Amino acid sequence: MEPTILLTDDQIAFYHEHGYLAIEAITTQDEVDRLVGVYDRLFAEKAGRDKGDQFDLAGTDEEGKEASLPQILGPSNYAPEMRLTQAWANADAMVKQLLGPEGGVGGDHAIYKPPFHGAETPWHQDEAYWDPMWDYNSLSIWIPLQPATVENGCMWFVPGSHRTEVFPHHSINHDPRIHGLEIEGADVSGAVACPLPAGGATFHHSRTLHYAGANHSPMPRRAWIIGGGAPGKRRETPRSFPWNERKETARAERAKSS
């Protein structure tokens, strides 16, 4: 599929300077409407739960307990039609604009905040979840499938924070059974909120500090996140992310036994 929307030179420069970017449209309202049907089905059917791909990002994820922040890793593995969308084609072209011709979209994930109930996504850097032995050249494209507002949990970013190293993190509530991470010791006082229309998008670098509030609205907050990258390289200076070594999540147990 050919891209229908590209970034402007000013948008590309803004991303590189600030480590994030917000655009009004990465796809059409018609496509958003179709994606909502797929998205809701995947969460309702608990797609990927037995493989450890669907879990509670902010809770202990016991069987039968309502998740406070349901997440699916790789929803397009369970609904491949998500990759045949204009959003995916546009995201791929935009990653190439931002990271060069070797760049492109890779995986995806979905974070759902139920009405009046979806928990906040604490401040973190995405790279803190990953293998510390690599230097990455990666970003995320966050696409809301309804308007995203401060009330329902839009994204917030700390401009310029992509130039920092990875800060220490810990599991939410310092509970190693919880998958989600929270940053330690970072100054987020300069953060900016990025409300968006449905089918808009924010972009953020893998080190940009970011957060999304709880959903205080009566409507679901659905976000589909497409990852993009260009080849990284193995680090010459080793580092460790001890917060990941301490994890004891039910999701990892399900993944092991599947």
Ligand SMILES: O=C(O)CCC(=O)C(=O)O
């Ligand atoms: O959608 C959210 O609540 C947070 C998303 C996020 O942290 C991310 O895309 O890296």
